[in-house]
Amino acid sequence: MRIGLLGGVRATTDDGEPIDIGSPRSQAVLAALALWQGTPVPVSRLIDLVWGDSPPASPKAVQWHIAQLRKALGASAITTVGAAYRLDVPTDVSQFRQFVRAGDTAAAVAAWGGVPLAGLSAPGLASAVSGLVEEWLAAVEMDFSRRVMADPRSVVGELSSFVSEHPTREGLAALLMTALYRTGRQADALAVYQRVRQHLVAELGVEPGPALRAVEQEVLAHAEVPGPVLIGRDAELVLVSEALRWSPVVTLVGPGGIGKTRLALALGGTFVSLAEITSSSEVPRAVADALGIVERPGVTVAQAVLSARPSLLVLDNCEHVLDGAAAFASTVCSSVRVLATSRERLSVADEQVVVVEPLDVDASVELFDLRARAADSRYSRDSAVYELCQRLDGIPLAIELAAARVRSHRPAELLTRLDIGVRRTGSSRHRTLRAAIQWSYDLLSVEEQELFCRLSVFAGPFDLDAVSRDSLLGDLVERSVVAVHEGPFGRRFRLLEPLRQFASSLLRDRSGALAAHASWCVRQVAAVGTLLSGPGEAEGVGRLAELWPNLRAAVTWAFESGDLGLADALVRPVVLELPLRGRREIGDWAERLIGGGGGGGGEARPDGFWLIWVAERNTQSSTPAALPRTPDDPLSRYARAYASGDGTALLDSLPNAVSALNDPRLSAFLELMPSGTLLGAGRFEHVDTVVTKLAERYRVHGPPTLLHWALQTLGYSAMFQGRDPDPFFDEAADVDLPPGTLSANKTTEARREFRRGDTDRALELLAAHVDELLETGNVVAASVVAVEFVAVTKDALPEEAAVVLGYLKHANDFGALAAQRLLGDLSAAKPGMDDREALLYMRRVLSAGRGRSGSRRPPDGLA
Structure with missing residues (x-):
């Protein structure tokens, strides 16, 4: 006898004859027992699973259905275990799961008979059914992985159907893209990505995950798309x-x-x-x-x-x-x-x-063949391959290193040269791998060995510019000691970790290698800095993210070696990423650069320059920590005025500070940087004059983020002076910003929606911005969102608006001015909150009030 759940609940004899298992309720009881076949299911649990929110008057109802099922299936089919029942009959679900556990995904997929419990209404079993379907889809993906590697053309049609039925399964979409690309259909592969992305964005509001994006980039780069299958795994x-x-x-x-x-x-x-x-x-x-x-x-x-x-x-x-x-x-x-x-x-x-165990012999040979054919199309397996793979203990990396040599050595010759015995312990396998790496290293030329060891200092991917001789790097790639992949910005190289550790242990001139690495980083970061300062800002942000591990390693070495001039050259080109995208590590480096002497960017001593970024880091964190001591120079005076929020001192120190910099990009930012404080001090004419010129500059030359910031500043200046700010805010909202940019964009978008009459949408945007500020810790921006919060809620929620108005009045000069100029009567203002408390309060109000605003009319005076 056998119980079936896949495709519907049923029972059959060994001869395939159907067995009457009674009413739908009895079928549900059987399904609950079958889903946990071999495991006792308590009566209370059965009631929850089968009856849900409408339990029977007595547990005897369960006993009645069990009795009916025993009559149909036989008394021994269901065993009583205390206050529980256990089904002891094989099921199609248990067979499916056995195939999955054994790794036989083809058999598991073949054993799947359809939707579990099809035609049966059992809400209490819905989650178990969903979990079972998830297991099936995982098995389907693994089986398609194997088939895509073996014969991509044969699976395209079937995969396309699955992707249509399961549009949120990014793994299936990635497999379909891979299969299409491997059959020469690059455009179709990219079309799959666009369809899936549109569905994810429209239905779920999310972008594709990194794995699917990586396949898209590899297709765009005409790369060899690696199959998700693992040989023997x-x-x-x-x-x-x-x-x-x-x-x-x-x-x-x-x-x-x-x-x-x-x-x-x-x-x-x-x-x-x-x-x-x-x-x-x-x-x-x-x-x-x-x-x-x-x-x-x-x-x-x-x-x-x-x-x-x-x-x-x-x-x-x-x-x-x-x-x-x-x-x-x-x-x-x-x-x-x-x-x-x-x-x-x-x-x-x-x-x-x-x-993770070694590969068995068959899988080892399959891997060797695959890598050997990639290295030499003339490769043909001989009997020595089996013994070679055995001697390499089934270690994949050792096998791949050996296979990479088939162009110059036949397998029998490799076996002769590889004088290592069969070993089975973990420590011996470590020696086996090291011996294989050592052997591959010994076959390199002296120049190749030197380059291989010098590359061990790289903490992340690197490009061809990192080496002086491209041909040597190409040789290392061919010998599989350097890995290569196509990234979003071109081909990148790296050493696998076991190889990097081996190379590092043999590196003789470590200081020379680190110096060369740092010089490469200086060139890279200079190029990134150029992108960040112009219309290519978004690309610069992406390239900096890729460079960051290597940049961090180079800066660390510069500090350890006492070369603060080098540290200055590494950090200065990207210093604006601290205020623009909150890379606070730059502020930490800035503090270490103070007091070390040495020049950069024209200063006799750079202390005052770096003090500015320490002040910016502290301001972002709302930390009133004292600034480090520096000589009394124009940049130091500017930094201290900025940290104190003293608008008068800032305006007094600004001209000399700008003159002290020989970098037009940084000088311009220095003029934009204190605009919020100067607005709070009522210096409207100065802000309008300076920032209007900066906006004109950024419109033409970029970068987009600083154009956005300048337009936001001009919008608030106009607002405080009673002029229409919306042209500035609307233009600012339409600027495309790189990921991670610190921006008050959602507040201006909320303002635009409110102006259009959609109060609910405005509240949603404000709530999203408050959540973002709390999650990122950027609480210093609370006063900006508070302005829009009070404007949106003061008519519909006057008491809540009064609470935030009190915070705004006492938050800072900007907030006090906003409260006075925009919001009129401050008599109801209630002080007593800091930035974080204000954000938390606004989030509570917005979470409770969305959809219940009761008004779709802009407030008086802000339309």
Whole structure:
């Protein structure tokens, strides 16, 4: 006898004859037992699953249905276990799951008989059915992964149907794009991406994830799109996927080169490489880099991750920073699944460890053949390949290094040269990999060996400009000791971590290599700075994100070696990323640069220049910390006036400060930087004159962010003087800004919607901006959003508006002026909140009031 749930609830004899299992309610009871076949299901749980919100008058109703089912199926089919029942009959669901656990995805897909419980109304079982469907779709994706690699043309039609039926499954879309691209249909592959993106944006309000975007970039770059399949790893994929369903932290453990990273990448998620960092304290910053999180005052990276809630966070190469990786995983795993790779477990609560074993001989040979054919189209397998793969202990990286040599060495010759024995322990496998790397290294020329070792100082991807001889780098790529991929800004190179560690151990002239790396970084950051200061700002932001790990490493080395001139040259071109996009690390570097002497940008001593950015960092965090001591020069006086918020002192110090800079870009920003404070001090004529000229400059030459800021400033200036600000605000709202830009755009968008009469939409935009400020910790911008909040709510919610009006009156000069000029009577103002408290209060009001505003009319005086 067999129980079926897939395609509908049914029971059949061994001969396939149907068995009458009674009423729909009896079928639901059977389905509940079958979904947990072999596991006792308590009576109370059965009632919840089958009857839901309308339980029977007595538990005897369950007993009656069990009795009916026993009559139909036989008394031994359902066992009583205390106050629970257990189904002891095989089911099609249990067979499906057996195939999944065994890694036989083809059999699992073939065993799927259709929608579980089709035709049966059982709301209490809906979540279990959804989970089962999710298991099926995961098996479908894994099976398509295998088939796309083997024969992409044969799966296009079937995959297209699945993508149409499941438009939010980005994994399926990525596979379809890969299959289309591999059959020469690049345009169709990109069309799939656009359709999926439009659906995600329209239906869910989200952009495609990084994995799908990466496939799009690879197609655009005409790259070899790597298949998501892993040779010989189907069972491990299923095992790890299952572990992630039940454990908040899963750690892949195994020696270097065994394939932990590649297995983790195949599971998707947000990938964080910890290989280049040197201490546990740097783990949060590595996560921030990977997620594009800009560190904000008062908000830890872990808190920002919990707000972003990636579906899976992959922490790769944790072994040298175990304490930091464990602490971070423990902090975020309550809401975010964490997959770690390491040579040893993290030892955190609820961690599940999966040991990544070597490939078996058949998979090892398959991998060798694949890589060997890529290296030499004339390659033909011989009997020596099997023994070679055995001697390499099934370690994927060792196998790939050997296969890369088939152009110059036949497999039998490789076996002869590779004098290592068969080993089975983890430590021996480590020696096996090192021996394979050593052997590959020994076959390099002296020049290739030197370049290979010097590349070990790079903390992230690098381009051809990083090496003096392109041909040598090409040789290293051909020998598989340097990896290459097509990124959004062109071809990039890197060393896999086991190879980088090996190369680093043999590097003789480390200081020379680090100096060359820093010189490359200086060139890169200068080019990025040029982009950031013009119409190519968005590209500059993207390139800086890619460069950041290498830039951080170069700045660190500059400080450690005492070369503050080098540190100055590395940081100065991108210093505006601190105020424009909140990269607070620049403020930390600025503080370290103070007092070191040396010049940059024309100053005899750069202390005053760097003091400005320390002041900016402190201002962003609303931290009243004292500024470091510096000589009394024009830039220092400007920095101290800016930090104090003294409009008069700022205006007095500004001309000499601008004259002290020989950089027109920075001089212009220095004039724009204090505009908010000067508006609060009533210096309208000065602000209008200076910022109008700056806006004209930025319209022509860029960058877009500074045009946006200038227009916002002119809008508030016009508002405070009783003129129409909307032309400035509307133009500012239409400027395309790079990701992560600090902006009050949502307040001006809210103002525009309010002007059009859509109060509810205005409230939604304000609420979204308040949430953004709280999540990023940018609480210093509270006074700006408070202006629009009071304007929007003062008629419909006068008491709540009065509370925020009191905050605004006492927040700062800008807020006080806004309250006085725009909002009239301040007698109802109630003081007593700081920036964060005001934002929290506004969020509560907006969350409660959206959709219930009762008014779609702009307030008097602001239309």
